[in-house]
Amino acid sequence: KAGVTQTPRYLIKTRGQQVTLSCSPISGHRSVSWYQQTPGQGLQFLFEYFSETQRNKGNFPGRFSGRQFSNSRSEMNVSTLELGDSALYLCASSLDRSTDTQYFGPGTRLTVL
Amino acid sequence: AQKITQTQPGMFVQEKEAVTLDCTYDTSDPSYGLFWYKQPSSGEMIFLIYQGSYDQQNATEGRYSLNFQKARKSANLVISASQLGDSAMYFCAMSGPFTGGGNKLTFGTGTQLKVEL
Numbered sequence: 001k002a003g004v005t006q007t008p009r010y011l012i013k014t015r016g017q018q019v020t021l022s023c024s025p026i027s028g029h030r031s032v033s034w035y036q037q038t039p040g041q042g043l044q045f046l047f048e049y050f051s052e053t054q055r056n057k058g059n060f061p062g063r064f065s066g067r068q069f070s071n072s073r074s075e076m077n078v079s080t081l082e083l084g085d086s087a088l089y090l091c092a093s094s095l096d097r098s099t100d101t102q103y104f105g106p107g108t109r110l111t112v113l
Numbered sequence: 114a115q116k117i118t119q120t121q122p123g124m125f126v127q128e129k130e131a132v133t134l135d136c137t138y139d140t141s142d143p144s145y146g147l148f149w150y151k152q153p154s155s156g157e158m159i160f161l162i163y164q165g166s167y168d169q170q171n172a173t174e175g176r177y178s179l180n181f182q183k184a185r186k187s188a189n190l191v192i193s194a195s196q197l198g199d200s201a202m203y204f205c206a207m208s209g210p211f212t213g214g215g216n217k218l219t220f221g222t223g224t225q226l227k228v229e230l
Binding site: 031033035042043045048050055056058088090092094097099100101102103104105106107109 | 155159215216217
């Protein structure tokens with residue numbers, strides 16, 4: 001079974017721009033979660049989508065948004081990029097229950113100049 | 114609020130020896146899951162092992178075992194017979210709370226493990 005895939009793997013943007021990251025979950029997984037990893041803040045939960053609905057949300061500004069499609073693929077969007085948005089963005093998928101293990105993709109490394 | 118504490122920023126172990134990575138947690142939720150992930154320098158988070166809060170026995174997965182002490186709120190990872198490829202960052206994580214549904218992980222700050230010859 002193919003793992004979680006994320007595109008693109010690397011991205012360089014400038015302040016003020018917006019960016020869209022994509023995540024394809026493991027086949028059959030209906031829940032997709034997004035995390036931000038930075039050296040200063042560590043790993044922080046952004047949001048989770050299940051059956052095209054946002055089921056859970058972390059403590060991030062409204063510039064961070066996401067969506068999930070009917071095939072469970074998910075995208076996250078960051079508008080008006082700031083230097084502090086430079087991070088590794090990790091996507092994870094799981095079956096459906098809250099206790100199910102999350103399996104992570106390779107991440108998208110975003111650099112904001 | 115849930116919290117995961119990993120007090121060892123870095124650890125060294127010799128090849129073929131066992132090593133224990135510490136993790137303590139705090140939650141008021143009676144139902145939760147505890148996970149360990151490995152993150153090599155490439156960045157991908159690799160799932161290692163899972164322990165449910167109601168599981169009576171400690172979880173084991175090959176060379177990995179989880180020493181779960183519920184009363185002490187600890188969930189230490191034990192790696193037996195360390196290999197050079199075990200050198201990586203290790204994260205302890207907790208899932209929950211489950212009220213309202215949702216699958217969210219809270220992570221610790223990680224332990225950087227270096228396996229030496």
